[in-house]
Amino acid sequence: MPADFNWAIGGEAGDGIDSTGKIFAQALSRAGRHVFTSKDFASRIRGGYTAYKVRTSTEKVRSVVDRLDVLVALTPRTIEENLDELHEGSVIIYDGERTTMADVEIPEEMIGLDVPLKSLAEDAGGAIMRNVVALGAACEATSFDIEHLDSSLKKRFGDKGSALVENNKQAARLGQEYVQEHYPDADLDYDLETTDNDYVLLNGDEAIGMGAIAAGCKYYAGYPITPATDVMTYLKGRIENFGGHVVQAEDELAAINLALGAARAGARSMTATSGPGIDLMTETFGLVATSETPLVIADVMRSGPSTGMPTKQEQGDLNMMLYGGHGEIPRFVLAPTTVDECFWKTVEAFNLAEKYQTPVYLAADLAMAVTEQTFEPDAFDMDAVEIDRGKVVDEETIEDHQTESGGFKPHEITDDGVSPRAFPGTEGGAHMSTGLEHDEQGRRTEDTEMRVKQVDKRNRKVETAREREDFSPREFGDPDADNLIVTWGSNEGTLVEALEYLEADSVDVRILSVPYLFPRPDLTEEFEAADQVVVVECNATGQFADVVEHDTLQRVKRINKYDGVQFKADELADDIRETLAADESQEVEA
Amino acid sequence: MSSQVRFTDFKSDKQPTWCPGCGDFGTMNGMMKALAETGNDPDNTFVVAGIGCSGKIGTYMHSYAIHGVHGRALPVGAGVKMANPDLEVMVAGGDGDGYSIGAGHFVHAVRRNVDMSYVVMDNRIYGLTKGQASPTSREDFETSTTPEGPQQPPVNPLALALASGATFIAQSFSSDALRHQEIVQKAIEHDGFGFVNVFSPCVTFNDVDTYDYFRDSLVDLQETDYDPTDRDAAKEKVLDADKEYMGVLYQDEESVPYEDTHGLDSNMSQIDHEGAPEGAMDLVREFY
Ligand SMILES: Cc1ncc(C[n+]2csc(CCOP(=O)(O)OP(=O)(O)O)c2C)c(N)n1
Ligand code: SF4
Numbered sequence: 100m101p102a103d104f105n106w107a108i109g110g111e112a113g114d115g116i117d118s119t120g121k122i123f124a125q126a127l128s129r130a131g132r133h134v135f136t137s138k139d140f141a142s143r144i145r146g147g148y149t150a151y152k153v154r155t156s157t158e159k160v161r162s163v164v165d166r167l168d169v170l171v172a173l174t175p176r177t178i179e180e181n182l183d184e185l186h187e188g189s190v191i192i193y194d195g196e197r198t199t200m201a202d203v204e205i206p207e208e209m210i211g212l213d214v215p216l217k218s219l220a221e222d223a224g225g226a227i228m229r230n231v232v233a234l235g236a237a238c239e240a241t242s243f244d245i246e247h248l249d250s251s252l253k254k255r256f257g258d259k260g261s262a263l264v265e266n267n268k269q270a271a272r273l274g275q276e277y278v279q280e281h282y283p284d285a286d287l288d289y290d291l292e293t294t295d296n297d298y299v300l301l302n303g304d305e306a307i308g309m310g311a312i313a314a315g316c317k318y319y320a321g322y323p324i325t326p327a328t329d330v331m332t333y334l335k336g337r338i339e340n341f342g343g344h345v346v347q348a349e350d351e352l353a354a355i356n357l358a359l360g361a362a363r364a365g366a367r368s369m370t371a372t373s374g375p376g377i378d379l380m381t382e383t384f385g386l387v388a389t390s391e392t393p394l395v396i397a398d399v400m401r402s403g404p405s406t407g408m409p410t411k412q413e414q415g416d417l418n419m420m421l422y423g424g425h426g427e428i429p430r431f432v433l434a435p436t437t438v439d440e441c442f443w444k445t446v447e448a449f450n451l452a453e454k455y456q457t458p459v460y461l462a463a464d465l466a467m468a469v470t471e472q473t474f475e476p477d478a479f480d481m482d483a484v485e486i487d488r489g490k491v492v493d494e495e496t497i498e499d500h501q502t503e504s505g506g507f508k509p510h511e512i513t514d515d516g517v518s519p520r521a522f523p524g525t526e527g528g529a530h531m532s533t534g535l536e537h538d539e540q541g542r543r544t545e546d547t548e549m550r551v552k553q554v555d556k557r558n559r560k561v562e563t564a565r566e567r568e569d570f571s572p573r574e575f576g577d578p579d580a581d582n583l584i585v586t587w588g589s590n591e592g593t594l595v596e597a598l599e600y601l602e603a604d605s606v607d608v609r610i611l612s613v614p615y616l617f618p619r620p621d622l623t624e625e626f627e628a629a630d631q632v633v634v635v636e637c638n639a640t641g642q643f644a645d646v647v648e649h650d651t652l653q654r655v656k657r658i659n660k661y662d663g664v665q666f667k668a669d670e671l672a673d674d675i676r677e678t679l680a681a682d683e684s685q686e687v688e689a
Numbered sequence: 690m691s692s693q694v695r696f697t698d699f700k701s702d703k704q705p706t707w708c709p710g711c712g713d714f715g716t717m718n719g720m721m722k723a724l725a726e727t728g729n730d731p732d733n734t735f736v737v738a739g740i741g742c743s744g745k746i747g748t749y750m751h752s753y754a755i756h757g758v759h760g761r762a763l764p765v766g767a768g769v770k771m772a773n774p775d776l777e778v779m780v781a782g783g784d785g786d787g788y789s790i791g792a793g794h795f796v797h798a799v800r801r802n803v804d805m806s807y808v809v810m811d812n813r814i815y816g817l818t819k820g821q822a823s824p825t826s827r828e829d830f831e832t833s834t835t836p837e838g839p840q841q842p843p844v845n846p847l848a849l850a851l852a853s854g855a856t857f858i859a860q861s862f863s864s865d866a867l868r869h870q871e872i873v874q875k876a877i878e879h880d881g882f883g884f885v886n887v888f889s890p891c892v893t894f895n896d897v898d899t900y901d902y903f904r905d906s907l908v909d910l911q912e913t914d915y916d917p918t919d920r921d922a923a924k925e926k927v928l929d930a931d932k933e934y935m936g937v938l939y940q941d942e943e944s945v946p947y948e949d950t951h952g953l954d955s956n957m958s959q960i961d962h963e964g965a966p967e968g969a970m971d972l973v974r975e976f977y
Contacts, residue, residue, distance in 0.1 A: 128977075129977065220887050247852055254977075284717070295843055297977065298977075299973055299974070299976035299977055300976055305976070309972050312969065312972060313965040313969050313972070314965075315960040315962065315965075315966065317772065317957035318768070318771065318772050320764075320768065332875070337972065339952075340712055340968075341966050341968075341969075342955055342957065343957070344771055344772075344951065344957075346767075346771070348764065348797075349793055349794065349796075349797040350793065352760075352761055352793075352794070353761070353764040353766070353793075353794055353797065356757065356761040356764035356765045356768065356794075357764045357765070357767055357771075358766060358768060358770035359755075359757075360737070360755075360764065360765035360766060360767060360768020360770075360771075360772065361768040361769065361771060361772035361957065362771040362772075363755055363765070363768075363769055364735070364768070364769045364770075364772035364773040364776065364957065364958060365752075365772065365773065365956075365957070365959075366772035366773075366957035366958055366959025366961065367957075368767075368772070383757075383761060385758075386757060386758050390755065476970075476973050476974070476977075479973045481965035481969040481970045481972075481973070482964065482965075483700075484964045484965035484969070485963065485964055486960060486962065486963055486964060488960070498755060504702075505918075506702075510852070522773075522958040523732075523733070523735050523753040523769070523773060523958075524732060524733055524753075524773065524775060524776065524778050524956070524958075525732065526732050527732070528732065528753070529731040529732050529734075529748060529752050529753050529754075530753065530754070530885070531701070531748060531754045531755070531756065532754065532755045532756070533747070533748070533755065534756065534757065534758060535756065540827035542701070542703055542748065542974045543703075543748055583930075600843075606728075633941055644943075651845075671861070
């Protein structure tokens with residue numbers, strides 16, 4: 100049996116698809132299996148359809164694949180939608196007593212398990228446990244020890260009382276026994292092996308929230324928007340235990356301004372949103388940068404433009420993060436590449452923001468934000484977190500940064516471009532911050548010399564950061580390969596898996612995954628060493644490809660996906676193979 | 690420092706560039722005096738300014754301050770106060786800044802009831818952009834962009850505040866120095882969002898809502914038997930189309946500020962750990 104196993108539950112929005120999927124994913128994780136989940140939570144044809152998919156293996160899994168071994172179908176549409184992923188021997192669990200499911204036809208080469216989910220759930224104490232009955236049936240179909248499910252049910256329902264947990268366990272048992280009794284001869288030879296490993300299971304938004312708390316973030320202001328909302332949901336109820344606070348603002352304009360206020364007061368402060376919210380925040384973004392305020396802004400990207408496809412994947416906001424805002428503004432743009440990197444890049448974002456007194460964009464995306472993945476707990480080793488607050492002055496050191504008449508210089512012209520910072524309340528530090536061009540004391544000026552000095556000072560921070568920080572890309576594949584594949588953000592995992600397909604085909608590639616989009620690594624040498632360079636990204640125009648072409652003065656090939664769905668490993672391997680083989684003469688000559 | 694603070698300590702060394710006679714001079718003096726009088730000093734005061742002639746106030750005052758983007762001063766002020774409740778936070782701006790581009794934030798700042806004061810310099814015109822209609826301009830007030838007048842009723846900021854659940858609503862007049870200072874002082878002392886609409890005449894672009902007009906028309910509630918804690922009486926006053934009032938129109942003496950309802954009492958600028966906070970690994974274990 101394949102070590103790599105794929106399972107899904109699908110139905111209508113409101114059927115409890117998400118929580119059921121999560122319970123199973125957690126059971127697998129607790130059984131020491133790696134898990135990678137994905138969600139189909141919007142309609143391809145008409146409204147309502149939603150599915151939660153779980154890929155699991157004893158090995159690390161990094162992406163989704165086009166195959167389903169077991170499908171719990173709560174509606175006929177669920178089968179329709181997934182037909183091309185089902186294969187000979189796939190198991191479909193459904194409730195033939197449900198009116199809409201009465202006439203479904205299970206494709207001949209597949210195994211249909213008709214389980215009266217609702218009535219068994221009622222026997223266990225309530226129809227609402229229908230999905231849990233299905234989970235029990237799924238355990239039986241996969242020889243997966245139902246006790247792992249119990250522990251997941253306990254985690255899920257434990258604080259609602261032990262009776263509820265017991266009822267759910269019972270519901271699962273009824274599903275399991277029903278399959279045992281009624282399908283004794285079915286050819287159910289899936290066998291989900293377990294291990295002793297301890298994994299944690301979380302998604303990118305949660306990892307961002309956790310990273311914020313680890314980094315000492317105390318203030319979060321946001322306005323709900325898919326797929327960034329989970330950051331706020333995660334922080335609410337947790338950050339308070341660490342002396343912090345979450346505010347749901349009236350809109351994104353308020354959110355970033357609240358966060359700015361808290362940051363000016365000296366708190367590590369952040370907001371998170373998605374494209375439309377970034378649009379609204381852009382004016383204040385300029386103020387944040389000009390007033391040299393440390394602030395972390397996560398853009399969990401989704402399909403644009405405008406309201407686009409709110410529940411679909413895209414990496415279309417890169418240009419906005421790199422260039423958004425009037426005038427010229429120094430900034431950092433970091434792009435986590437995996438769920439665990441969402442944690443580490445958030446920690447780093449706070450340090451960079453305070454060390455350089457600039458806004459920092461965290462460029463996350465939907466595919467990573469809503470995807471749950473298993474990790475060894477020390478992927479989030481809190482002992483490795485470091486906090487660097489940069490040049491903060493206190494009552495003793497402030498004198499070095501005052502004018503002769505005692506005025507504090509929050510925008511002091513320095514060699515590294517970074518000025519001293521005084522938190523409000525610091526004696527002798529009272530000063531003005533403004534979006535207007537200003538002198539060293541923060542007072543408005545239109546003096547041409549001072550204007551140039553301040554612009555240069557702010558831009559100098561970028562040079563300083565290039566010298567002091569390590570902006571290296573993450574590297575995979577064969578370092579000596581002639582073909583170079585470059586990507587950013589959440590495509591990394593898929594690419595790493597695509598590598599296996601390519602290697603099997605003797606296509607050697609070197610992969611660079613770039614988590615620093617500004618300032619970014621200089622890839623000129625790597626590009627020159629390669630015969631062909633292909634840039635892979637989830638947008639239509641190749642925004643990152645444009646940027647690296649500009650940096651390296653070299654044309655690259657492009658693989659772009661913008662149908663709203665993230666790359667799949669096998670699909671991407673095919674694309675790469677074709678792109679590398681494509682007739683050179685068709686390429687645009689520089 | 691606070692023991693010997695004088696109001697001039699709140700003055701910056703920048704000379705105001707307001708037109709001679711502008712109401713904003715008086716408004717600012719009253720604010721500085723009120724701050725000093727209530728025991729604050731520049732190092733524990735945070736002033737957030739809007740955009741407009743009125744918003745320049747932050748530049749002419751000396752304290753921790755930020756001069757933000759047009760219309761967004763209120764959320765900045767709320768963020769400052771939540772992150773460090775020890776600071777005295779005062780937000781200031783114009784009628785365009787507060788009731789036009791920033792109207793949404795006004796409603797929500799009122800609801801939020803953060804313990805800070807909000808002083809709006811209401812000159813019923815856009816001064817800085819040179820004389821266009823503002824949301825408080827009269828229906829027939831002719832300006833360069835509204836030659837026949839806006840032909841829309843003006844926003845009633847006091848009523849808007851009351852309807853949004855304000856716990857402190859006051860109105861003052863910049864040239865009545867003593868009353869203005871007193872009223873701002875009451876706003877500072879109020880436990881919650883202290884809102885003061887100040888008539889602060891624009892001598893350059895508004896020849897209707899002048900010093901003389903306000904001097905003649907304003908009724909000082911202090912000289913009547915008005916009870917500002919009576920919400921029904923406040924309703925009547927803020928909706929009175931025939932008269933303009935000066936003084937505290939409404940104060941909820943039971944007001945509990947946001948910081949108290951949300952348990953905010955620490956200064957969030959301080960981080961006492963060099964790595965992740967103690968207990969952070971529990972956050973990871975939660976995901977088992
Ligand atoms: C987003 C944005 N739009 C427009 C402006 C231009 N602007 C500056 S001040 C102002 C109006 C100010 O009016 P008000 O708040 O009444 O202040 P006053 O100047 O009368 O004191 C406008 C429209 C701006 N700075 N930002
Ligand atoms: S234009 Fe009007 S509001 Fe602006 S400074 Fe002059 S008088 Fe004051």
